[in-house]
Amino acid sequence: MFKIGDYVRFIDEKREGYITKEIDEATVGVTDSDGFEIPVSIGNLTYVHGHHSNVDTANNAMPSTQVDEKFVEDGVYLAVAEDNKASVVAHFTLVNRTSYQLLLSLKTEKAGIYKGEFAGVIQPKGSVQVYTANLGDLDNWPSFTFQTLFFSSGNVKPKASLQLEKRFKSKDFSGAKNQITEVNKYGWLIRLDEPALVIDAQKLKESFFNVKEDKPKVVKPQQEVDLHIERLRDDHHFLSQAEILNAQVAQFQKKLDAAIVHQMPSIVFIHGVGNGTLRDQIHKTISKHPQVRTFMDARKEKFGYGATEVVFKV
Known part of the structure; x- marks a missing residue:
């Protein structure tokens, strides 16, 4: 009986992959090397020699x-x-x-x-x-x-x-x-065997009377900031389109503010072409920003229409 995790080969075609889903009693989902999950009858599968459950x-x-x-x-x-x-x-x-x-x-x-x-x-x-x-x-x-x-x-x-x-x-x-x-x-x-958290009541009490206000240090950003989600989050496979856009916009805003704090003359945001949603969000924000003098497509020979350069007021 096949189970999730078994490495199998299709009988009627040259294709292999892992069983990653049990669809019903007669059908499973097999994910191949390209990452596509294919519904297939268990009667059309055989184990690959050298792989075991x-x-x-x-x-x-x-x-x-x-x-x-x-x-x-x-x-x-x-x-x-x-x-x-x-x-x-x-x-x-x-x-x-x-x-x-x-x-x-x-x-x-x-x-x-x-x-x-x-x-x-x-x-x-x-x-x-x-x-x-x-x-x-x-x-x-x-x-x-x-x-x-x-x-x-x-x-x-x-x-x-x-x-x-x-x-x-x-x-x-x-x-x-x-x-x-x-x-x-x-x-x-x-x-899995993480030790239980032990709270020291005395230290907890002392912490209330010794509050240190650490001023956050703003790190100067790079001249070019890549906003592609795979550059920002290792878990991007699990994010919805809305979550991806929110993460990209948050990173853009953070780097924009940091560039202003460090009085950079300009900064480039690489947003890609895609469906234009992220590009529109960025342009909408910087078009109304009081510290922005102008903005334009950055280095078309390198990025095409996939990057925007923001120039700040002196």
């Missing part, structure tokens, strides 16, 4: 146990990284940076229906892929329940088990991607 590989290919000079108590993470062949496909890898052997189970829930996704052992300083999802379909992701037991044969005090329920939102992937050594990819690293 998460559960099938749970107890195979486990890394050998490593001996630590110092026993590490904490450090259980979930690495989320895009697939090399299809960027819309995200693989979830459980990363164990502790000295414990982990007994892990992962269960999902959607519309009251529970599904076991993974059960297996993760060795100390090891990692195992546990789930695959479609990044573009984040709003329809199920909720995740991670349950973990910590085991060590050494002279170590027993550690309490971990149970974490997680529903992912776009803000979980809004930060910059970082290199994750265990998967040898750039992605997002989410800690």
